[in-house]
Amino acid sequence: MLALTVRRLLVAIPTLIAIVAAAFLLMKAAPGGPFTTERQLQPEIEQRLKAKFGLDLPIEQQLARYLFGSEEGGGLVRGDFGPSMTYKDKTVIDIIAEGAPTSAILGFGAMLFALLVGGGLGIIAALRQNKIQDYAVMALAIAGVCLPPLVVGPVFQLLFGVQWGILPSQGLHRDEFGLIYLILPIITLALPLIAIVSRLMRASMIEALRSNAIRTARAKGLPETQVILRHALPIALLPIVSYVGPALAGVMAGSFVIETVYQLPGIGKQFVYAAGQRDYTLVMGVVLIYSFLIISLNLAADIMYRVLDPRARTA
Known part of the structure; x- marks a missing residue:
């Protein structure tokens, strides 16, 4: 297990560097720049701003400066993501730190909700295979996959926020932080996941119930509840564990x-704004954070898979 972790971490370093370089080149290839606004800047002012951020250098020198810093310091290898080009007197780390709690609660909350609801529905569908409960769960799963959050979000805002007034439709007050503002966003984000998890759990649970291990457990006279929870469920969870890392x-x-859509002050909203304003350093910082999350979550999923399935430890 330790050897696997070390190998994956060593591979992660050049992977992150390649991602940073690719994202940097793509950003530079996009038209416009951080100082291209409706109000035209004076040429000397624009030139000084470009010189401040090193945008007047050749692109390979700009990438080297971003990675390794300059004589004044900085550089990604030293943990410095640099200053924002559009937010005055703010660094990229400051902006990411402000939005990280909201994005983390939203993402992990949606995944937890999807695992609980989708997993439960999948188990019900598997135990009642080819019956009305099974058909109902599969119909809900198809609807969940077909309805994207971009469509469901405004509908939920209109119904629950405006028409019925049950939940806040948008916004998040930092001075009185409450999860009530995240209920609709979490449900909206979780719906496609619930659909996928329920279908995965149904298929894996049906396969687990037909395995020789379950036949042996039933032959020993164990109660059906114990057979399902202690023997079939751990087997059925293996595909879910493999899915959770990349899905999260x-x-x-x-x-x-x-x-x-919900006007939440998270990293995602800042990324959309930064991409539109060509805030290179902020975009690169968010890309790097999410790349690191993807690599870390995939590694965590592999480790969890090996914990649940002893056969994978020798693979």
Whole structure:
């Protein structure tokens, strides 16, 4: 297990560098720049701003400066993500730290909700295979996959926030932080995940119930509840564990849309704004954070898989 972790971490370093370089080049290839605004700056002022951030250098020198810093210090290898080009007197770390709690609660909350609801529905569908409960769960799963959060979000805002007034439709007050503002965003983000988790759990639970291990457990006269919870469920969870790592990273990335729709002060909303304003350093910082999350969550999923399935430890 330790050897696997060390190998994956060693591979992660060049992977992150490649991601940073690719994102940097793509950002530079996009038209416009951080100082291209409707109000035209004077040429000397624009030139001084470009010189301050090193934008007047050749692109390979700009990338080297971003990675390794300059004589004045800084550099990604020293943990310095640099200053924001559009937010005055704010560093990229400051902006990410402000939005990270909201994005983390939104992403992990949606995944936890999806695992509980989707896992429960999948188990019910598997135990009642080819019956009305099974058909109902599969119909809900298809609907969840077909309805994107970009469509569901405004509908929930209209119904629960405006028409019925049950939940806040948007916004998040930092001075009175409450999870009530995140209920609708979490549910909206979780719906496609619930659909996928329920289908995965149904298929894996049906396969587990047909395995020789379950036949042996039933032959020993164990109660059906114990057979399902102690023997079938751990086997059925293996595909779910493999799915959770990449899915959670996808949820964090998918929160960009949700945070924009519900006007939440998370990293995703800041990323959308930064991309529109060509704030290179902020975009690069968010890309690096999410890349690190994807690698870390995939590693955590692999480790958890090996903990649940002893056969994978020797693979």
